[in-house]
Amino acid sequence: MLAKKQRRDFAVRLMEHLVVPTFVLDETGHVLIWNKSCERLTGVQASEVVGTKLHWKGLYLEPRPCLADLVLRNASSEIDKLYAVDCSSDPDRGILSAENWCYLPIAGGARYLAFDAGPIHDEDGKLIAVVETLRDITVQKEAQDKLEILARQDSLTGIPNRRLFDEYLEGEWRIAASTQHPLSLLMLDIDDFKIYNDTLGHLAGDNCLRTIAALLTEETRRDRDVCARYGGEEFAVILPQTNLIGAIAVANRISRSVDAAKILNPGLGQDRWLTLSIGVATSGIDCGPQSTTEMIAAADAALYAAKEAGRACVRWPVELSPASHGQSFRQIDDLSTS
Secondary structure, rough: OOOHHHHHHHHHHHHEEEEOOOEEEEEEOEEEOOHHHHHHHHHOOHHEEEEEOOOHHHHHOOOOOOOOHHHHHHHHHHHHHHOOOOOOEEHHHOOOEEEEEEEOOOOOOEEEEEEEEEEEEEEOOOOEEEEEEEEHHHHHHHHHHHHHHHHHHHOOOOOOHHHHHHHHHHHHHHHHHHHHHEEEEEEEOOOHHHHHHHOOOHHHHHHHHHHHHHHHHHOOOOOOOEEEEEEEEEEEEEEOOOOHHHHHHHHHHHHHHHHHHOOOHHOOOOOOOOOEEEEEEOOOOOOOOHHHHHHHHHHHHHHHHHHHHHOOEEEEEEEOHHHHOOOEEEEEOOOOOO
16 A cells, blocks of 8 residues: 555656646546646646646636546537647547647746647546646747748738639638629739840849739728739739629729839830739629639630730620620720729
8 A cells, every 4th residue: 555655646746847737637627736847837836726626727818628628528529619729639538639829827928839638547447537738839830820821922922822812712702602792803914024024034024023913902902802923924813792893993993003103014115014904703693603613714714805805904704695605705994884
């Protein structure tokens, strides 16, 4: 009996002095151990929480379950509601892992922590305690977030890239479909950009792309509007809750903004300015696109029509009667309200 007590005392001392922040709950959810590393991380002293159910105070501003509580309650299904990421690899055995942003009320400051919690059973298999460890991985999380931002940002212009464009368009398409709100897309191409590049050089071409991106950002004024670099000298603008009239108005505004910038394209001759061709597509109208793929194709076709019409104009597809089995394209002047 003495040897068993000595082993238990040694295990407690070992737990208390582990370099990994650790706390232990008994089978009723009261704190048995709140080790030195846990004190240093949270700023909460063991004397404040041992014997209580106040372990949440070290991690959160308001009462809420910690991962160890979920182990006690066999409630792994609640992780998704309480934590940013569920990392559990063996939930069937009651071993849970998760990650979450925490605001340490005592220590102060937001920290991103990784949690691991698992049950402790006696010789008869009865649950007698749960141990939870904490790891501060804020630096890794911030670095990961920066990489994810970079992965979705065009390195030259600083606006969203094709990857983020695809993700955002898909999300807005689902919202539009469920709410029956219109969704519009602009595809924009810098006219005669190759001549501009060949005449002034690639450095000037890069600066030109940055200027166009800045103008697009300035003219897409709502928080949910997103402009992206689609590829090369082609850009795209996603306009949620915007019908065809509104989309054409934005396209027209962008065209005027680029005209006002008076970016010379000397390769075309004296006093020739850079211009944009713009194609517009809108969902939520009769015979409109039925998927994001169709919407991009419709906007691309309208852009091609703008190029064919001599560039520096806006076009959008207009479905003809079913008997015609065809498609035509209108120009901006066809709408007196634009």
